[in-house]
Amino acid sequence: MPSTDSAANRAANRAADRATNSAIAPSTADSAAPGVTGGRNRSSKSRARRRRQLLAGAVMLAPFTVLVGVLLGWPIVWTFLLSFTNEELTGPTALHHQYIGITNFKNLLTSSDFLSSLWHSIEYLVGSAYIGQVVLGFLLALLLRRCSRRVQAIVGAVVITSWIVPEVIAAFMWFALLGQNGVLQQALHAVGISYSTILTSHPILALNLANAWRGVAFSMMLYMAALTAIPRELLEAAMLDGASAWRRVVSIILPLIKGSILVDVVLVTLATLNDFTLIFTLTGGGPGNASQVLSTYMYQQGFVNYQIAYGTAVSVILLLVGVILSIFYVRALRRS
C-alpha cells in the first residue's frame, strides 16, 4: 500500500529530522569554547592562559603517559620487531636471534593451522560477538524498555551477574554444564534423551553460547541507556502515522543510536578477538584444532612449541585484523 508506506516514510523522516535537529543543537553549544566568551580581548593574555592550561594538562598526564609508554608501548614495539626474527624459547636462537625478514609471515599465510585458526576466530566473532552480544543485547534492551521497573531490575541483575563472574569460573561453570557426565547430560538422560558432549562435537557452538551468556550484559546496558535518550513522542508520532514496529526500529531507533552501536560493536569485537581465557579453559582449542582461535594458536606456538617469534607474528596479524575491523565500523556507521 503506497499511501501507508509513504506516510510511514514521512513519519520516519520527520522524526529523524527532529532528532538530528535536537542532536545538533546541544553540540553547537558544546563547541563554544569557554575562551570565546572572553569576547574582544583575545590577546596574548588569553593565549598565555591557554598555554598554561595545556602545560597543566600535559603535566597531569605525564605519569600516565610515561607508564603506558614504558609498560605498554615498548613491549608492543618489541613484539613487532620480534616477529621478524627466528627467536625461540630454547635452542640456539633463544638468546641470539637472527633477523629473517617476513619468513614468519610467509609461513603463517601458507599454514593450514593458521588459516583454520583464523576461520575459527571469525566464526567465534560472528557467533558470539555480533549475534550473541550486539544483536541479542539490542533485542533485550528493546524488549525490556516496556517492562515494569521491577522486571527490568530483576532481568538486569541476572544478566549482570553473568557478566561479573570471573572468566575462568564462567568457563568451569560451562564445562560442568556441557561436559561429559555434566549437568546437561544427566538432566537429559533423566528424560531419556542421550547427549554426547558438544564440547567435543561442536566446540565452537559451545564457546559461542558461553561467551554470549557472559558478554550480553554489557551490550544490553549500553543499548538501554541509548534507548532512553530517544524521545517517546517520536515513536508515538510514528506509530500514529502508521509505521509498523519493524519500521520504527529500523528507520527511527537504529539511526538515532548509531553512535552507541559503533561504540558497542568496536568494544565487543576487540574483546572477542582477543579473548583467550574462556577458550583456553573450556576447550583448550580442542579436540585437535577444532576450536583453535588465533589467540590460543598464538599462545600454543609461542609458549608450548617454544616458537616465540612465530607467535608474535600471529599477534601482529591479530592486531591488524582488529584495526581493519575498527576502521570498517567507523566508516560504516559514520554517516550521521
Next chain:
Amino acid sequence: MKTFGTARRRRATIGLAGVATLALVGAAACGGGSSSSSGGKNTLVITGQYSGPTSNTLVNWWKAAAAEFKKTHPDVTVKINNIVTTSESTYYSKLDLLERSSSTSPNVVYEDSFLVQSDAAAGYLAPMPQLKNFSEWKDLYPTFQKVTEYNGTPYSMMTETDVQQIYFDKALLQKAGLPANWKPTSLNDILTAAEAIKAKDPGVIPLWVYTGTPLGEASSFRGFQVLLLGTNSRLYDNATGKWETGGSGFNQVFNFLAELHSKGLEEPTADWSNPNAGTVLNSQLMPAQKVAMAIDGSWVSTQWLPGEAAPWKNGFSTYSVADLPTANGQAPGVTNLSGGWSLAIPAKSSNQSLAYQFIETANSPALLAKYTAVSGQLPVESNVANNSIFTSGISSDPLFQEAVKYASTTNYRPSFGPYNTLSTDIAAITGQISLGQLTAAQAEKTWASDVKQAAGSGKTEG
C-alpha cells in the same frame, strides 16, 4: 577564571607530578628485578616444579640436602622457590623464561632430561665438566651419562628416570581367554589381545594409548616413540646426523595406531583429549577396572600406595605389567624409552660453584635413595638401586620392582635441534589418526613434510 594560579603552585604541581612519575616507573622497573628468584652472595635459590602434594617428596629431598649442605656451608641459605603448575609444558616455558636473565635466574634448576640439550644449545645452562670426576656420575648407567651431554660435556646430573610398561588387568584378560602372566611378544599380540577383550567385554577400554596434542610430550613419548624403538626405524640417524622422514617402522606404528582407531580398540576421544587424562586414567578408570590394558609410565603403580595421590591397595593384585615388545618380536625382544629429571646450573646463576657443591650434596646415595623410594621415579645408578633404603622403600610395590629392572637397558630421545617441534608434530599426527582424520599413509606424508620443514634442508633423509 584562574586555572593554574600562582607560579609557586605551578612549580609544586609539576614537581609532584614528576616525582610521582619517577616513583611509579621506578617501582615498576625494580619490582620484578629484586624478586627472590635470583640469589645473593649467600643465598642459593633452587627451582623445580610444584604440581600439588605429590611434589612434597621433591621438596623434602631438597630440604634434607639443604640441611646437609648447612653443615659444610654454615653461612649459606638455601631457598626453594618452585614454579607452581600442574602442566609440565608450562613449567618448561616458565623455567626457560626465568633462565634468560640474571636478575631472575635461579642458582640450581630441576631440568627435564629432554630439555637439557636444547637449553644447553641456547646458552641457558652452564657446562659441568667437573661431573666427570664425581663418584656418583661415574656410577650412572651409561645411557644416563649420554643423555645430558652436549658437545661432549655434561650439562646436568641425572637424578631419576622412568620406563614405560604395559599395565594389564589380569581378571579382564583372563575373561578374554588370555593368561594371567601375559607377555606380548609383538605389536600384533597386543592387537589380538585388544580385539579379544573388546569381543568379550564391550564396556571396557581394551587398550589405552596416549595420543593427541592435549598431552603433548606424553603422546609423542608413550604413544609413538616407545613403539618406534621396537622397529628398525629411528627418529634420528646417529651415524649420518640426519632426521628420518619415514621408513618401514613409521609405517608399522602408524598402521598400529590407525587399526586401534578403526576397530574401536582405544579410549574414546572425550577421554584422551582431556589434558588431565593421565590422572583420570590412573586414579579413576583403572581402579574402577574400566581399562584392560594401558601403556603408561612406571610411576603409575606408586600412586596406588597408601598416602599417595590415589591409594588403591588392590591395585598390585589387580594389575600386572609387561615390558614393551619389539614390533615383530625380533631381538632384543623388548624395548623401552626413558625420560627423567636432572639438576643443572643456569648460565646466568650468580653462584655457580656453590650451586655445583649443592648438586653433589643432593646426589649422595643415601639422600637420593630416600627420595627415589617415595617419588615414584627409578634410580639411574646402581648405588641407589642397590641401596637398602631404596629396596626396602619399594618392597610393597611389585610392579615397580619390575620397572627397576628395565631402567638399565633403556633408550633416550634425540632431544636436540628441532626435536621439540617434531615432538609436537608427532602428537598432532597421532591425535588426528585417533580422530579418524588421517590414514596411516596420510600420516606418513604429513610426517615427511613436517620433518623437512622443522629440520631444514640437508638435515633429513629417507
